[in-house]
Amino acid sequence: MPWVESASPSFRARHESAHTEQAGRVLRQLERTRDDLLELFPRSVADLTIVLHGSELALGLANPLVPLARLMTAPSARRYVAGWAGARELDTLTPAVLRTRASAIRGSREMLALTPAALYARRVVIENNPQLAGVGTPIRIARELRWAWLVEGAARWFAGQTDHASAVIARRLHEGAQPSFPPVLADAPLLGGTVIDLLAREEGELAAVRLACRLHPGGPQAALAAAFRGRSLSYTEGAWRSHLARLAGGGA
8 A cells, every 4th residue: 555645834744645635634633732832832733744553563663662651551541552653753543543542441442542642742742841951861861760750641631632531540559559649651651641630620721831941950759849839749739639539430
């Protein structure tokens, strides 16, 4: 099957010719996400290419970091690691293949459908964070791993995935040990967004933007203390665990 290119005002898509209609849907999603994030973040990211792969094998061969990232993720969230955000390209699966990854659990299909939006939001977060965008690759990767709860959490929250994650969060809370605060690397793709969600509910959406745009020199705990107006980390942790319980119970 030949590969072709589709385009929208801000993006390009590379895909098999049979997937042209699906590529159009993805490009429209990315344009909507870009418009939404333009209202919040100082800097935008355009001229990106999204590469749509027609199988899990093709994605893994094109970008071996995707299966590695899945192995580093908690089992309950692995299916939602379905792509990679590079500097100029976003690699993911076609919408049809993303649907096949979904489980029967409520919200699973919706979360996976938003994978391209989450990958783009991740690029926007990095572009607007000088401690990530303005450093060499080894330093950036080390910081992204340390701050994965923030980078992944902000990307997935601003893309809308966290809105559909209640049932998956409930599954995570019944599996394994109690999650750490802030979430460790394995929990970042699923639970990182819940920290951002709590902050946005309590302090507003712009507080979430400010948190995403700076890595506090004092580390994650200092960042959270500043974001929640200096209150104790233990108090914020308690509020977060209560928030997790509400989300897992289907509460808003």
